[in-house]
Amino acid sequence: MGGVYALLSSGVTLIFGVLDVVNVAQGSFLVFSALLTWQIWDLTGIEPLLLIPVMGALMAFFGWIIYRGLVKRVVPQGPGMTVLLMFGVAIAMEGILNIAFGNKFKSVTPPYFTQSLQIGELVLPYPQLISGIMAVVVLVALYFYLKLSWAGRALRASAQNKDGAALVGISSIKASSLAFAIGAMTAGVGGVLLIIMYPIYPATQYDWIAKLLGIIVLGGMGSIPGAVIASMILGISEAFAQAYIPQWSAAIFFGVILVVLLFRPEGLLGEKTREDVTT
Amino acid sequence: MSEAVLAMVGVQAGYGGGLVLQGLDLQIDKGTVTCIVGPNGAGKSTVFRVISGLIKPKSGTVTFLGKDITGQSPSAVLRAGVAQVPQNRALFPEMTVHENVLLGGYAIRRDRALLKQRMAMVEEMVPLVRERAKEHAGNLSGGQRRMVEIGRALMLNPSLVLMDEPSLGLDPKSVAKVALLIREMAASGRTVLMIEQNVRLGMNLATHGVVMEQGQVRLTGDADGIADNPEVATMYLGKARED
Amino acid sequence: MSALKKPANIVGTVLILLLFLYPLVGSETRYFESVLIVCMLYAIMASGWNIISGLAGYVSLGHSVYLYIGMYTGAILGKMWGVPPMYLMVLGGVVAAAIAVVVGFITLRTRSHSFVIITIAVLLLFMTIAQNWKSLTGGTDGFIVKQPEWNKDSPTTPYYYIFLGLMVLTVALVAFIMRSRLGAGLVAIRNDEGKAASIGINTTLYKVTAYALSAVPFGFAGAVYAQYLGFVTPTTALAILMSVFLVLAALVGGRGTLWGPVIGGFLVWGANEASTVLAGEFSARLLIMGVILILTVMFMPAGLLPTISRFVHRRKSQGSAVAFIDQATIAQTRDVAIDSIVARTGQSTDPVVPALEVKGIVKRFGGVTAVDGVSMTVERGSITGLIGPNGSGKTTLFNCMTGTFQPDEGAVFLNGEDITRQKVWTRAHEGLGRTFQITRLFKSMTVLDNLVAPLEKTSVRELVAGRYSGEDVERAREVLDFMGLAQFEGQEAAALSFGQQKLVELAQVLMLRPSIILLDEPASGINPTLIEKLASVIRRLNDAGTTVLIVEHNIPLVLSLCDRVHVLAEGQVLISGTPDEIRNDPQVIEAYLGPDHMLEVNDV
Missing domain, CATH: 1.10.3470 (ABC transporter involved in vitamin B12 uptake, BtuC)
Structure with missing residues (x-):
């Protein structure tokens, strides 16, 4: 589960880093992808894991459209406005999804859905195991893409210094579109991984928004390593809480966030250097 | 005329409703170092923005190396050979010096051989780029950062380098290093156009001076002539100091 | 109403x-x-x-x-x-x-x-x-x-x-x-x-x-x-x-x-x-x-x-342009009773106690030690300069003094009182005023509004008091008059030039009746005429008893204005002395001014 959190929150934090936009609609992107996966599986019975590239590409395209059509125009209005815009998108999408899929739990159940791998005492359900591995694979691929490709370099450059990026000829619109597309792609992949683990319905998006946002605040806004670490903390604290005090698991995570912020308002890996203050 | 690198004719430009540049004429010759001076609000930075394509002029033309570049996109102007070193920090703080300079070659990223060759050239002109290659740009001092910024701008082998207040916030030793580099650039056939509030330094460094006021060019000439102009002396140089 | x-x-x-x-x-x-x-x-x-x-x-x-x-x-x-x-x-x-x-x-x-x-x-x-x-x-x-x-x-x-x-x-x-x-x-x-x-x-x-x-x-x-x-x-x-x-x-x-x-x-x-x-x-x-x-x-x-x-507004007033005010007109300072501007009651005037003192300040960022054990004093009634190469820790030290940063070690004293753990605003209440290298006025407010914003103390009565009490506005006008800025009173701060904004920011700080003013690169980015104007204002304030600390790269300005100069290098005090001592010190020339300083930036 930590892996899926890490993948999704990396998408959110990447968009934030490049655009200064908090994508609160990531949860609804995720649910959209999950329900679409369900629909295709329901109709064709196809192995859902095969849909990962399809949904990834589809959602990347969707994110690109959302950026070009909506976000781009609102960015000049400042960060508060873009958050509200994305909330608008999230609510509108929930409405559409409710109408299209109905306000019911949907679940994809491939043959391995109920099986698990047993290693000694440890019981690992296959869906969780597969999702975790797939999430990590995509995350690692994303990491190397950002580190080594020119497009990745351009993205990181835009995230670190927009004016500087414009100066060397990196189009901020192109970089932003790409960031949004990648961010939405993580939701596309995540949606597939999610629906083979849990049943989903449109309003689930709120749980996701809350968790993802908590993760990126805890990790430090815009820091992908921070997001990964915070995801692990969430995953572990949830598993722990699930085992002992199930109904309090969410409260524990938010409690952890509040305590951390009390001591480190900038988050775990948030930057606080001399540069920040002298500007 | 043939030696003109940049010519601006009758340029009017501004933000929103108002016009900042009101019919500006300016010609910059090859291999010169030209310093623009003028009061705050005279439109000096706007000249840079028009040249680099960040704002489109309402009327008038900008010609670069004989080609009309009026209203072209910033990246097109960049590829044509106009690089810019801004006054505030423009580096990517969490990347290494090497990566920073490499990104200066973003526009030629597909040509690996050329990238390599340019990198070698920049490392020769700005030795710091090789010495501190692995360091994060955010950890450099102000003077070192300015040198890396210049190095990055050189990756595209520009014919014209625009520098906005190159001495701003730098200590005298770093200013001297930057000044030396500017002279080297000019010696290697590049043309430099800069804005400098530190008028004495600017005029010492420049071969030519341009005085702007209220969106127009008031005065042009070689640097010594401008510095000796009595009006300029009282307005921008302050009255002579005893020491 | x-x-x-x-x-x-x-x-x-x-x-x-x-x-x-x-x-x-x-x-x-x-x-x-x-x-x-x-x-x-x-x-x-x-x-x-x-x-x-x-x-x-x-x-x-x-x-x-x-x-x-x-x-x-x-x-x-x-x-x-x-x-x-x-x-x-x-x-x-x-x-x-x-x-x-x-x-x-x-x-x-x-x-x-x-x-x-x-x-x-x-x-x-x-x-x-x-x-x-x-x-x-x-x-x-x-x-x-x-x-x-x-x-x-x-x-x-x-x-x-x-x-x-x-x-x-x-x-x-x-x-x-x-x-x-x-x-x-x-x-x-x-x-x-x-x-x-x-x-x-x-x-x-x-x-x-x-x-x-x-x-x-x-x-x-x-x-x-x-x-x-x-x-x-x-x-x-x-x-x-x-x-x-x-x-x-x-x-x-x-x-x-x-x-x-x-x-x-x-x-x-x-x-x-x-x-x-x-x-x-x-x-x-x-x-x-x-x-x-x-x-x-x-x-x-x-x-x-x-x-x-x-x-509605746009239809009423179409295209009223901002008046262009010549730099030269603000170069004159009007004669205003300066005592009422700088007067501060109940402060120690004991010349033996330094206005500001730091002892053994250490500040690290990650692995980098920006300030490494700096002790220095700013004598009461002096104009003190703080210079040093980029990255020598000047700004960091400055921020430790103003309270933007907490030092990792060491202490800061204002008029003999330990203020190391005090908040930024408490320091302001106790008479420490500062300006910023890049001016930070409230851009959408008028110049007058900017001047009445500062608070000399925090109290419930302050909180509920009306926005403009007559006394504050009167004082603000006096200060503007003193600075020769009276004509800008109703202008939006954003409409002013950078140099003018620097003067307004100094005026804003004066509203706090500071006993010491910390100036962060006051001369950077403004032209020599305005620099001279600024220097004359600083001298007059100092004559009236205000202590001033200047961080600056403009060496001639620092050397002509200051009584005493501290030079920082690599996070430590390299030398402290009179302008003459600094000018000729071989260490300073080596670390800061540069060997070819005489050639290149002779008369910066």
């Missing part, structure tokens, strides 16, 4: 009058009353939200949590004591404010995006508690609140009037805050928080106060709403939606304005009701509200009221 002349105030008053009359004359009142009650609830919430998010700029997306706190407070205590929750609305307000103080103290340490997100997290945290603390809250099912038996013909009318009353009170509260120094301080915080602290505004106190005050109307309304509904449940999804709706209401109307959120409340809930009637289903309503939110943000981001007023 001029309050009634504003069109928005007239519209607002008429709206309230109509609302007052409606139940008396309307027919079919029952349905519409119930709709209007929720409209008023949203108007109340949006107005309360406006205090922290509109004025101070801290956007909260979880503010409906305080409505829930009011509801639960009313319902739980009402059940325990056998009282209708409505009578406990004051308690609801108090509990909401108390919780807001605690929550605000933590969450307001974060800024912009993080704050938005954390407010959502707080909301969800409280929802989880409400769902799981079954013995207290009844868990997911909540519990029923007994309603008193009122007039059976019009059971909603009493609630209607109570909500109307609460709405009027909330608007009055916001109006009062907007006209107080608290309101001015909140706007300053929205503009530039670090700057606000440097001119003596206790930002933590202001923010937490605003946050708590903004929760009060929610708490009041919550207790009443619980009784009106007749039940209390923690429904998570709806709670977030409610927060989004109330933010939408404030946005549609115009955040930061007095009446905008009220009008927005009616518009948003009205639209919601209309779409319920038209579309019927919950999902369709969601879709419609989402689309409205998107459209508002895209096409009317400032909100209805500001958009209208800008439209």
Whole structure:
């Protein structure tokens, strides 16, 4: 589960880093992808894991459209406005999804859905195991893409210094579109991984928004390593809480966030250097 | 005329409703170092923005190396050979010096051989780029950062380098290093156009001076002539100091 | 007062009058009353939200949590004591404010995006508690609140009037805050928080106060709403939606304005009701509200009221250009009695105690030690210079003195008193003023407003005092006169040139009657004529007894102005001495001025 959190929150934090936009609609992107996966599986019975590239590409395209059509125009209005815009998108999408899929739990159940791998005492359900591995694979691929490709370099450059990026000829619109597309792609992949683990319905998006946002605040806004670490903390604290005090698991995570912020308002890996203050 | 690198004719430009540049004429010759001076609000930075394509002029033309570049996109102007070193920090703080300079070659990223060759050239002109290659740009001092910024701008082998207040916030030793580099650039056939509030330094460094006021060019000439102009002396140089 | 002349105030008053009359004359009142009650609830919430998010700029997306706190407070205590929750609305307000103080103290340490997100997290945290603390809250099912038996013909009318009353009170509260120094301080915080602290505004106190005050109307309304509904449940999804709706209401109307959120409340809930009637289903309503939110943000981001007023304004005054004022005209300083400007009562004048002293300051960033054991003094009545190469730790040391940073080791003394752990604003109150290298004026305010913003102390009386007390304005004019800036009084700060802004910022600092002024590169980015003007102002202030510390790269300026100069290099004091000693010191030339300094920058 930590892996899926890490993948999704990396998408959110990447968009934030490049655009200064908090994508609160990531949860609804995720649910959209999950329900679409369900629909295709329901109709064709196809192995859902095969849909990962399809949904990834589809959602990347969707994110690109959302950026070009909506976000781009609102960015000049400042960060508060873009958050509200994305909330608008999230609510509108929930409405559409409710109408299209109905306000019911949907679940994809491939043959391995109920099986698990047993290693000694440890019981690992296959869906969780597969999702975790797939999430990590995509995350690692994303990491190397950002580190080594020119497009990745351009993205990181835009995230670190927009004016500087414009100066060397990196189009901020192109970089932003790409960031949004990648961010939405993580939701596309995540949606597939999610629906083979849990049943989903449109309003689930709120749980996701809350968790993802908590993760990126805890990790430090815009820091992908921070997001990964915070995801692990969430995953572990949830598993722990699930085992002992199930109904309090969410409260524990938010409690952890509040305590951390009390001591480190900038988050775990948030930057606080001399540069920040002298500007 | 043939030696003109940049010519601006009758340029009017501004933000929103108002016009900042009101019919500006300016010609910059090859291999010169030209310093623009003028009061705050005279439109000096706007000249840079028009040249680099960040704002489109309402009327008038900008010609670069004989080609009309009026209203072209910033990246097109960049590829044509106009690089810019801004006054505030423009580096990517969490990347290494090497990566920073490499990104200066973003526009030629597909040509690996050329990238390599340019990198070698920049490392020769700005030795710091090789010495501190692995360091994060955010950890450099102000003077070192300015040198890396210049190095990055050189990756595209520009014919014209625009520098906005190159001495701003730098200590005298770093200013001297930057000044030396500017002279080297000019010696290697590049043309430099800069804005400098530190008028004495600017005029010492420049071969030519341009005085702007209220969106127009008031005065042009070689640097010594401008510095000796009595009006300029009282307005921008302050009255002579005893020491 | 001029309050009634504003069109928005007239519209607002008429709206309230109509609302007052409606139940008396309307027919079919029952349905519409119930709709209007929720409209008023949203108007109340949006107005309360406006205090922290509109004025101070801290956007909260979880503010409906305080409505829930009011509801639960009313319902739980009402059940325990056998009282209708409505009578406990004051308690609801108090509990909401108390919780807001605690929550605000933590969450307001974060800024912009993080704050938005954390407010959502707080909301969800409280929802989880409400769902799981079954013995207290009844868990997911909540519990029923007994309603008193009122007039059976019009059971909603009493609630209607109570909500109307609460709405009027909330608007009055916001109006009062907007006209107080608290309101001015909140706007300053929205503009530039670090700057606000440097001119003596206790930002933590202001923010937490605003946050708590903004929760009060929610708490009041919550207790009443619980009784009106007749039940209390923690429904998570709806709670977030409610927060989004109330933010939408404030946005549609115009955040930061007095009446905008009220009008927005009616518009948003009205639209919601209309779409319920038209579309019927919950999902369709969601879709419609989402689309409205998107459209508002895209096409009317400032909100209805500001958009209208800008439209009216534009038609009235088309293209009034900013007057171009020549640099030369401000080069003259007028003769004004300087003593009244710098006078500060009750400060030590003992020349033996240094005005400012640092001992053994160490500051590290990650692995880099920026300042490595610096001790130095700024003698009372001196002009002291602090120079050094880039990266030598000047700015870091400066920030340790002003309180922007806490040093890792060492101590800072102001007039002999240890101020190392004091906040930025306390230092300002005690007579330490500073300017910024890149000016940080409140750009949207006029020059005069910028000058009356500083606070010499924090007290309850300051908070509730009117924005412009006569005395402050008078003093501000004196200071502007002294600086030769009188003609700029009514200009927006953003319209001034950079050099002029630097002078205004110095004038702003003078309003604090500082005993010592710290100037961060005052000469950078401005031309020599203005530098001379600045130097003469500094000399005059110093003659009148003000101590000055200058961080600067303009060596001739430093050497001609200062009595004593400290040179920093690699985080340590390289040498301290008179200008002459510094000029000829081989170490300084080596580390700072550079060997070819005579050739290149001889007469910088």
